[in-house]
Amino acid sequence: MSTPGEYYNSLPPVSKAYGTLCLLTTTAFHLGLLDVSFIALYYPWVFYRFQVWRLFTNFFFLGKFSINFGIRLLMIARYGVQLERSAFDKRTADYLWMMIFGALSLLVLSAIPLLQSNFLGISLVFMLLYLWSRELPTAQINIYGLVTLKAFYLPWAMLALDVIFGSPIMPDLMGIIAGHLYYFLTVLYPLSTGRNILKTPVWVHRLVARWQVGGPQVNSPAQPGNSSSSGTFRGRSYRLNR
Template sequence: MSSPAEYYRSLPPVSRAYGVLCLMTTTAYYFQLYDVEYIWLSYDLVLKRFQLWRLFTNFFFLAPFSTYFGIRFLMLARYGVLLENGSFKRRTGDFLWMIIFGALSIMGIYLPWAMLALDIIFNNPLKPDIMGVLAGHLYYFFAVLYPLSGGKNILKTPLWVHKLVAFWGEGAQMNSPVQQNPHAGVAFRGASYRLNR
């Protein structure tokens, strides 16, 4: 059986980073380092007070530590890893772009509906799940179906996402216009000499 550290290192890079950010955000909330009011998505505050961080931070807070958090976190982790190792294998930049676009909800046929059912059971708002389903369907249509029917890929992964993945030096990119940074993730590179001859 592998250790937790080995399991963590075996996770694909985007799913691993997203999981860590979700855990860190929830842990910081648990220790009362911030109030949820400062990270929840409010278009009124984004547009009128230019609180642009709200466009990103709301995706990392799933819920306070609870059964609901555990189920939601495990579902996202499981399907995120399956998708990143399956449909998006060797396409880390494309997977990151899909996440940025907000289409995480297309990770499985039943995942969006399971999340919706979970929110109904726990009496949570349904709007975020419905928006996720819409975003997932829009991404799938414009990134997959429309180009297959002869149309242009409107949601093609931008060059800056490919550069970000190449800079990280994590994951693989099958069709990237950018070469991976050979020095990414390397703190020391020394010549190795065997001492026992």
């Protein structure tokens, strides 16, 4: 059995980095080292006070230490990690671009008055859950030892549980919307048209290559024109030809 340190070191780079930042942010908050109002998304201060860091930092706060926080962190450790190791195996740049695209989509959604939110971390985690459910739609999932269902329905089951336990529904819905938008642009649209309009930008490939993370990559950053599937989420049972 591996030690916690060995398990942590074995995690794929993007999921590990994001989960670590979320854990450190909440820890800093509880230690009194961080005022979360300093990292919250508040557009007037972004545009009129030029506090642009809020566009990034709001994604790292999943709430106070609680059962819900633990569940969100476990969702990253399980579903985010499995997604990075399966659909995005040896495609760290594509996985990072998927996270960036999801974050940008959520920032746009949060500008809609009905969907406004100061922290979009939970929505980003739900996006990962949604895409994982599309990658492994027939996997059997047991929820708290009470209900067994196919992974395809897991995002909706988790949303229903949040409603039952009184958690806000909008963050979950926003994550599902962002996840489906990515799935549509990388799977459904290419299947119907033969074109992929959401390729991973070259600068993301170069960033991953510069960091030297994720091991050997399938898509070469030096040959962006050859990566016709670059940025494509494959989707179990809906895989595109590579």
